[in-house]
């Protein structure tokens with residue numbers, strides 16, 4: 001019996017003959033915040049695109065015993081796989097509560113969505129609390145701080161009952177305090193769900209990763225705990241190589 005929240009096997013994505021993801025195996029488990037790291041162009045976002053139905057792939061993605069390859073994006077979302085993008089996609093004119101209510105009602109009929117409701121569903125209230133926006137229920141999403149928008153977007157996945165969350169650089173543009181709050185939020189969410197984070201920020205990764213998968217040139221270069229991957233000479237070479245290259249570029253363009 002497969003107890004992983006999500007099992008990806010041999011994921012391969014080709015773009016006009018260019019292999020962006022090359023035979024990647026990845027499992028996500030409830031209880032962990034799993035970081036996907038790797039240099040630019042390693043294939044991280046394309047892998048997430050494949051899992052969420054946005055990129056065609058060969059291989060297999062299985063959730064709760066169901067094969068998801070070939071399924072439409074909305075079907076995959078309904079199966080409980082939620083995803084955020086680098087730029088938050090909240091409804092800016094609507095309030096925090098309305099954004100969450102709509103996300104919670106994704107499965108409701110248009111009539112029940114239009115009907116004026118006396119109170120917010122308990123689940124919306126609980127999630128607002130969890131993402132730290134309980135005091136902003138009536139604030140239009142458009143005027144939230146950058147970090148708060150990201151939290152709202154994560155909240156929208158939670159009320160939509162996603163139990164596998166794939167987050168693309170959730171702390172980009174955040175200050176120190178917001179990063180820490182986000183890291184703690186991700187761990188609270190991971191108590192009952194699986195959370196995967198595509199990330200470039202190594203300090204954030206060190207502080208909050210339960211497990212790390214390193215991609216390079218479309219393949220899994222290493223996987224394990226923070227210490228295991230940080231001490232892996234192949235990982236060091238890829239990152240140091242990239243740093244040296246950047247230094248060379250900086251020196252050449254100085």
Ligand SMILES: Nc1ncnc2c1ncn2[C@@H]1O[C@H](COP(=O)(O)OP(=O)(O)OP(=O)(O)O)[C@@H](O)[C@H]1O
Pocket residue numbers: 015018020038039040041042043044045046047
């Ligand atoms: N639609 C596309 N058509 C052609 N090539 C693409 C397409 N999308 C991505 N690629 C290429 O696939 C490779 C992997 O890109 P991807 O965005 O998945 O990498 P990444 O690891 O997420 O990088 P970054 O950290 O810079 O976001 C890159 O070489 C990219 O140029």
